[in-house]
Amino acid sequence: MSSSSDSDSEWSSDSEFGDLYASAFPLFNDIVTPPTIPTSLQESLKQDCDNGFDLLAILHTKIFPTLQKHIMHPLQDDYVLIRLINNLREDPSNPASCLAPLPAPADYDVDTNGPVLPSGEIYAFQQSKYFKPLLEDDGYIASLDALREAYESRFDLKASRDDEDDEVEQVETVEVLKAKLLAAQKLIKDLTTRSSLPSPPPSKPQKNTSSYIPPPSVDSDSYYFNSYSHSSIHHTMLSDVHRTQSYKTSILTNPSIFKNKNVLDVGCGTGILSHFALKAGSRCVVGVDDSNMLRHALEVSRNLNIGEELIFIRGKIEEVVIPEEVEQFDVIVSEWMGYGLLYETMLPSVIYAREKYLREGGTMWPNKCEMFMELGSDTRTTFWDDVYGIDMSPMKAVVEAERYLEASVEIVKPEIIVSGRHMFWEADLNKVKDEELDFVRPFEIKAVKKTSVNCLVVTFDCDFDMSSPSPVKLTTSVQTEATHWQHVVLWLEPTRLPALEGGESFRGNVKVERKKDNHRDIEFTVEWEGGGLKGKQKWGIVS
Numbered sequence: 429m430s431s432s433s434d435s436d437s438e439w440s441s442d443s444e445f446g447d448l449y450a451s452a453f454p455l456f457n458d459i460v461t462p463p464t465i466p467t468s469l470q471e472s473l474k475q476d477c478d479n480g481f482d483l484l485a486i487l488h489t490k491i492f493p494t495l496q497k498h499i500m501h502p503l504q505d506d507y508v509l510i511r512l513i514n515n516l517r518e519d520p521s522n523p524a525s526c527l528a529p530l531p532a533p534a535d536y537d538v539d540t541n542g543p544v545l546p547s548g549e550i551y552a553f554q555q556s557k558y559f560k561p562l563l564e565d566d567g568y569i570a571s572l573d574a575l576r577e578a579y580e581s582r583f584d585l586k587a588s589r590d591d592e593d594d595e596v597e598q599v600e601t602v603e604v605l606k607a608k609l610l611a612a613q614k615l616i617k618d619l620t621t622r623s624s625l626p627s628p629p630p631s632k633p634q635k636n637t638s639s640y641i642p643p644p645s646v647d648s649d650s651y652y653f654n655s656y657s658h659s660s661i662h663h664t665m666l667s668d669v670h671r672t673q674s675y676k677t678s679i680l681t682n683p684s685i686f687k688n689k690n691v692l693d694v695g696c697g698t699g700i701l702s703h704f705a706l707k708a709g710s711r712c713v714v715g716v717d718d719s720n721m722l723r724h725a726l727e728v729s730r731n732l733n734i735g736e737e738l739i740f741i742r743g744k745i746e747e748v749v750i751p752e753e754v755e756q757f758d759v760i761v762s763e764w765m766g767y768g769l770l771y772e773t774m775l776p777s778v779i780y781a782r783e784k785y786l787r788e789g790g791t792m793w794p795n796k797c798e799m800f801m802e803l804g805s806d807t808r809t810t811f812w813d814d815v816y817g818i819d820m821s822p823m824k825a826v827v828e829a830e831r832y833l834e835a836s837v838e839i840v841k842p843e844i845i846v847s848g849r850h851m852f853w854e855a856d857l858n859k860v861k862d863e864e865l866d867f868v869r870p871f872e873i874k875a876v877k878k879t880s881v882n883c884l885v886v887t888f889d890c891d892f893d894m895s896s897p898s899p900v901k902l903t904t905s906v907q908t909e910a911t912h913w914q915h916v917v918l919w920l921e922p923t924r925l926p927a928l929e930g931g932e933s934f935r936g937n938v939k940v941e942r943k944k945d946n947h948r949d950i951e952f953t954v955e956w957e958g959g960g961l962k963g964k965q966k967w968g969i970v971s
Contacts (some may be wrong), residue, residue, distance in 0.1 A: 469574045484582045486523045506572055508542060511558035513568050526553040666700060668912040671902065678892035678900035679704040685791055685896065686710050689758035694745050694781050695774060699725035701761050702738055712754050714739045745781045756787040767837050768916040769799050769888035770940065771969045773948045776862045792857040796891040803847035803873055803934055804883040832919040835952060835967040840906045840915040846879040849905065852938055866942060872935040875928040882925050884954065886916040918952055918967045926959030934958035943968065
């Protein structure tokens with residue numbers, strides 16, 4: 429509808445938010461102007477219901493259950509939801525038509541349009557023509573977030589969101605809403621342009637073998653999962669030879685643990701650990717991940733002609749539905765560790781998986797983890813005394829002011845370490861509880877020589893069943909090859925640096941806890957004494 433109509437003008441003046449939904453007309457409407465112009469997405473949905481077309485119920489009961497078997501959940505993918513809306517606008521009287529199977533075109537691109545059905549067909553709504561909006565400035569498409577919220581509210585899915593969703597309420601200003609509208613309009617414009625371009629080169633034909641099952645609800649930590657949707661982070665992790673080889677060796681050299689077993693891979697990413705488990709002779713492997721990388725993991729498995737022994741499920745482990753035939757697992761494998769071990773707070777999800785899916789007597793892989801602290805004496809600020817012949821010593825104060833406010837993640841040189849490696853926390857991953865991941869522990873570390881301590885260095889180890897025939901230890905010690913986790917450095921305030929004699933102790937308590945405003949960030953608080961001084965300091969590892 430033209431934005432210059434009297435109705436549109438009247439609508440915009442009635443509500444300061446009216447322009448956000450100026451074209452959010454109901455799907456089920458065969459006249460140009462509705463008898464009552466909707467002023468919100470909710471009113472549009474209600475008009476659809478009054479016309480006998482309950483969009484949310486149709487999605488929930490007739491469309492989503494079918495899609496769950498072969499394609500990403502529409503609420504997780506704007507392009508899927510956009511094409512569904514456009515397809516339903518074309519023929520709202522027959523919503524089942526969007527699920528009609530059609531032969532996949534020769535130039536069908538899986539990355540762009542989604543998976544092909546096992547039969548080699550696609551759903552009708554997956555056709556590229558539905559990228560182009562049928563209604564100019566379609567308010568439903570411009571209001572995808574609101575549509576998701578309405579769906580969640582209708583079917584009481586918000587209860588499954590993470591705790592911080594209950595603690596934090598985000599109040600959006602009119603300016604923010606308008607910014608979202610502009611972004612949505614740009615998306616529509618991009619899609620319209622995209623639909624007029626030539627189709628991308630066809631993907632290499634793949635046999636659709638591995639299953640791909642979506643989650644039942646919307647992710648509340650999208651910023652976290654989205655960070656794992658880009659290939660660069662996976663390249664970094666896979667290129668970490670010490671990390672990846674430790675997993676590979678521990679899995680392939682312990683066939684008694686993996687052979688003929690059901691394995692759950694939590695946070696599977698590219699699926700590399702799932703493939704190691706299959707190589708070790710596992711009966712069935714289920715990989716769960718809530719990032720877009722799962723699409724590519726599926727393509728890898730198809731390319732390798734892997735069958736139903738490998739199943740990928742899109743979603744958070746707390747929300748997905750595991751196939752009934754493999755509800756209990758013999759082994760849960762996961763690479764959940766973050767900086768300083770606990771950053772990103774993925775371990776609670778692994779614990780959840782253990783409590784719900786690991787059979788009695790099953791194995792966590794790795795099965796043990798430990799955190800360590802060492803004393804450091806780093807005089808690197810002398811770098812600023814002579815920078816290519818220029819005295820930049822005033823920069824020292826800037827460096828010192830910055831670095832003791834937040835933890836630093838960097839590779840530490842072994843020569844700055846002036847103590848032994850002190851373990852201050854350990855966990856048996858077969859038993860540890862979520863509430864035990866926030867803790868306070870005492871420590872006492874002795875200097876190995878006379879020194880001035882200006883930092884504490886935190887590292888961790890993970891053990892792969894040290895009682896097994898082929899035990900493996902994955903360590904991030906400063907004294908070994910550096911990993912992509914690097915080391916966490918806690919810089920002491922420069923005005924209070926303890927001078928220790930050789931053999932003298934630096935002691936106190938270290939507290940590690942999840943931040944209340946973002947549970948994926950963690951904080952270290954150290955209360956210490958040594959060299960005749962006392963201090964207390966807090967550092968955060970933040971995203």
